Amino acid sequence: MPVNRQFVLDSRPAGHVAPSNFRLVETPIPTPGAGQALVRHHYLSLDPYMRGRLNDSKSYAKPQQVGAVMGGGAVGEIVASNNPRFKPGDKVVGMGGWQEYSLSDGSGLNVVDATRIPIQAYLGPVGMPGVTAWYGLNKIIAPKKGETIVVSAATGAVGSVVGQLAKIAGAKTVGIAGGPDKCAYAREELGYDLCVDHKSPDFVAELKAALPDGVDGLFENVGGVPFATCMSRLNTFARIAVCGLIASYEGAPTGLDNVGTLLITRSKIEGFIVSDHLALWPQALKELAGHVAEKRIRYRETIAQGLEKTPEAFIDMLKGRNFGKQLVKLI
């Protein structure tokens, strides 16, 4: 009997995530019922937000249930359908989770055009990470020409799009990334004016030196020392979009030493989650698809091969070992 391999959450991590928190199981490939479609997954998406879902505490995402298949985005192909919106061969993106096949009643499942754009880009710059970048940059930071916009995790799935959209908007872009390779890529391929290596022993001084005109906008993906350093360099009317705080997901919380900074500079900090703004996705995706198809937005992927590599690839991503969008390729 054909088998669907799946990863379920076996236990919640205490601190750092371990491979043993996940368990590989095999179940029969399901048969679609009335209104359902069966998707064969080509790529799985691995994203920082998944770390929050492993905790059994209040967060923006509902906790992942122990014993259930790990949730997450996936792209693939319809192999059988009792839903009029889908026919076999259609390429689709949805929330299929960490498995080789998924059943869907069609909710949250959308057909994509994989002829102009590679299918896995719908998990990256033309998917949730891209819309995240688009929303936080355009709706919270709203960069003006000549302003200085700082992006942490500058080469990541979200940050890489933020930096390029900010550049298109005429801003000066300063990236923060881990290691000389990522920094070189940020400057040379993603068009950042400057990129500062947060692994450098002189990071704080180097970041300050990269901000001679202060900070007008900060797209925050990381938290910790880079965040605090940027907060010390805010210009008046600065806007900080808090998208993620990956440095704090398994460590000390990121604090703000002095709220008075916001008063003196008349600045705002706003947290956001892209799934709160579904009405804007079509507009954002259309713009992003155009930028990607015409190479105004470039991106990079780290691709793990085979479902069995998923937990390891997820852990590597949390540690910043990925370079660009972290994917798992299944076929």
Add this chain to the structure above:
Amino acid sequence: MPVNRQFVLDSRPAGHVAPSNFRLVETPIPTPGAGQALVRHHYLSLDPYMRGRLNDSKSYAKPQQVGAVMGGGAVGEIVASNNPRFKPGDKVVGMGGWQEYSLSDGSGLNVVDATRIPIQAYLGPVGMPGVTAWYGLNKIIAPKKGETIVVSAATGAVGSVVGQLAKIAGAKTVGIAGGPDKCAYAREELGYDLCVDHKSPDFVAELKAALPDGVDGLFENVGGVPFATCMSRLNTFARIAVCGLIASYEGAPTGLDNVGTLLITRSKIEGFIVSDHLALWPQALKELAGHVAEKRIRYRETIAQGLEKTPEAFIDMLKGRNFGKQLVKLI
């Protein structure tokens, strides 16, 4: 010769402000030159922002110069004028400073109608504090019917207007004030649904108990423990307007323990200064004047008698010993 008594800043405070930081001087009453008007002050305004100006550091207001007459709002009457906008007998509001008379070239000086509204209200609910309340509440918090809006320094010149405007907007209002008298006044006169005494030994538990539905909006005037407690009770999409942090002006900075709270709740914190939004003042003042004239907005004043009491009244206000708007009555 007739004399103008003035207070100049004699030295910058090291920590707490002392009366000796100010020096009373006497100068001749000036004669208006071309285009100038001479104002005899009736009331001086004392406001928390003045504390920031005493430091020689970057703040939203330019530092007060040592040796110069202390700046500040004042209302009074034109006694001589070479400016066509003013004639003797006109009641005016402007930035006359801590003195009995001021010369003005007309910039920032406006004639007011003191027939419907007492003249000193133009230093309070129909002046800078009122517009501050109006801007932070309407433009940052934007309360919706049934939401819970928390106001610190709930009976102060700004907070009292915030609470009443939020109530007019249909919100549930929770005030924070110092002492049972202020809390009773907040509930009975200002219409707060609840008011919590920050001097109570059980303050944190009492504040939490007063927020069974969490916090949708926070108008922050104080900082410190009340701020941290509210931050622990944020609802999704909460809005925090940071207007002042008086608890930190002479003490430890107010921090935010966990920026992740903003992400989990998708909330924003925004600092603002009312002088950045001069274009909105006429609309705000018109609305506020209507509310005050028709008693929808009530207010209370603490009035020190005589210029010589100004430093002491200022220090008392910084310590929260005032009740409502702190004024100095000169004549």
